[in-house]
Amino acid sequence: MASDGVEVSNKQVIFKDYVTGFPKESDMELRTSTAKLKLPQGSTGLVVKNLYLSCDPYLRGHMTKHDRPSYVQSFNPGQTVTGYGVAKVLESGDPKFKPGDLVWGPTGWEEYSVITATESLFKIHHTDVPLSYYTGLLGMAGLTAYAGFFEFCSPKKGETIYISAASGAVGQLVGQFAKLTGCYVVGSAGSKKKVDLLKNKFGFDEAFNYKDEPDLDAALRRYFPDGIDIYFENVGGKMLDAVLPNMRLKGRIAVCGMISQYNLEKPEGIHNLMSLIVKQVRMEGFLVSSYCHLYGKFLETVLPAIKEGKITYVEDVVEGLENAPAALIGLFAGRNVGKQVVVVSRE
Incomplete structure (x- = not known):
């Protein structure tokens, strides 16, 4: 991180253009840009460092240009791929979050993200289980x-x-x-x-x-x-x-x-x-x-079961943002065994 906390190098996975048929790795590309780690004056968003990303089949829907209503919006060519992930808060303009907090929810496929829709984020209170679980077992899946x-x-x-x-x-x-x-x-x-x-x-x-x-x-x-x-x-x-x-x-x-x-x-x-x-x-x-209101009840059920060994979970973990496109494409060929996770950073 830059010593003044303002700007850093930021690797990103970019969506190139709309897809017909099976997606390919070449439908995405890795670019390096810069990210500002200071929020604009008055912002209520967050600056986060992404730790783990979730690869999910529904992301295929974002790659299509929809000519009829869909539950997912089309990505715009040239934009950063977005999906669910686990991140660490670096700066916050939202009083519900503070620097150092861990969160899960929608974020970018990049090293650092600015998240404005903070109402979609869940704060992680239980860190006695693997953080990667919040991409799957304790997250959306x-x-x-x-x-x-x-x-x-x-x-x-x-x-x-x-x-x-x-x-x-x-x-x-x-x-x-x-x-x-x-x-x-x-x-x-x-x-x-x-x-x-x-x-x-x-x-x-x-x-x-x-x-x-x-x-x-x-x-x-x-x-x-x-x-x-x-x-x-x-x-x-x-x-x-x-x-x-x-x-x-x-x-x-x-x-x-x-x-x-x-x-x-x-x-x-x-x-x-x-x-x-x-x-x-x-x-x-x-x-x-439609069921986010049940998340607290869900945790009350699942966390004890994990700790008692009544529920187990298998992850297919890939290291490095540069390997995220291949991991996503692998879902449609059945290459993954268990929940597909991409590690961006373990810090």
Whole structure:
């Protein structure tokens, strides 16, 4: 840091132009500029040093130029990529925060950021767990799993739960929440390593590699001979189509994401929607932003479970801002094992 605290070198990941199909590393580039570490007079924002960044599939939506309403705004070509992260406050114009505080929330993919929307930030009070957890387990992914499973799905002991993309940031937690509730849990993932993780690390009752299943409907009937009470949807497309006729009466489908569809110019059609009527299934999408008011309750539930060893978490950690684009692109090829985290600085 500069001795006068005013200006420093600042590496940034820049979004180059709108993307069609699968994103590539070359859709982003690393640049070095300068950052002012002094706030303008009267500013109510923060200057932060970014420590950890979260790689999440929803960022793909920011890379598209939307011609219809979307829950994410398009990045502008030439702007810094933004997403969730963990940061240290260097200077504050907001009385709720002071220099030295640790926070998590929306920030830039850069070494230093000025954050004006401080209402979106959460102060980190519990530092006896890894700080990187606030990009996932104790951050957006954790709250997503908690809200989607407990608030929407209303699980009951003994119910059957199926989770797609189950070894990812959200899925691994939903499965563990389900086991703690006393449910029968099956997850799917895209490699033997991930399947082993689900069964041996996260305690799923069963797990399978969907790439090894030529008939997804038959696979689900094998694992759920009496049907599925709750499906936590992260994939969409053919997986959702196979799940629908395997739902039980009055089942619930929480639609968290559809990663198989994000890079398609024309999304896949769903043929089995009649099952929603026949089985009286409730299927609903949700956004974690609607559940931020539950964050305190979420921490009260999850922190003790972590400390007691009842919940575990796997991260795929990449060192260096320069490796952030490759880490993000890797999500869409299934290269990550667990929550994808980028370390910007450990200071």
